[in-house]
Amino acid sequence: MAQSYQSYQDTGAGEAQDAIHQLKQRAGEAAETVAQEGQKALKAAGETAEDAFAATKRFVQDQPYVAIGAVVVAACALGALWKLSSARRDSSDLLSRISDYVEPGYRAVRRRI
Numbered sequence: 001m002a003q004s005y006q007s008y009q010d011t012g013a014g015e016a017q018d019a020i021h022q023l024k025q026r027a028g029e030a031a032e033t034v035a036q037e038g039q040k041a042l043k044a045a046g047e048t049a050e051d052a053f054a055a056t057k058r059f060v061q062d063q064p065y066v067a068i069g070a071v072v073v074a075a076c077a078l079g080a081l082w083k084l085s086s087a088r089r090d091s092s093d094l095l096s097r098i099s100d101y102v103e104p105g106y107r108a109v110r111r112r113i
Contacts, residue, residue, distance in 0.1 A: 060067040
């Protein structure tokens with residue numbers, strides 16, 4: 001009826017090893033599935049990039065002036081965004097200049113109150 005401690009340990013260790021083996025198998029299967037899905041996604045992305053390149057090439061050949069205009073507009077938009085971002089970086093300088101300008105008037109108003 002009663003099991004010895006050693007036999008209980010042996011069955012527990014065997015079950016733990018089986019569980020670990022099953023977990024390793026599942027992890028390997030999951031890694032294989034992820035790798036296969038990654039390859040499919042990479043292939044689909046490559047095909048999409050090739051299609052986009054072909055469509056862009058055809059558009060530039062059919063309508064070169066419109067394509068040049070689109071590039072000019074995109075370049076101007078990017079330049080404007082770049083200038084806005086650089087202006088935000090210098091905002092601390094702008095704030096200090098504004099506070100230097102406003103501070104004397106603010107002090108004068110506080111004295112009057």
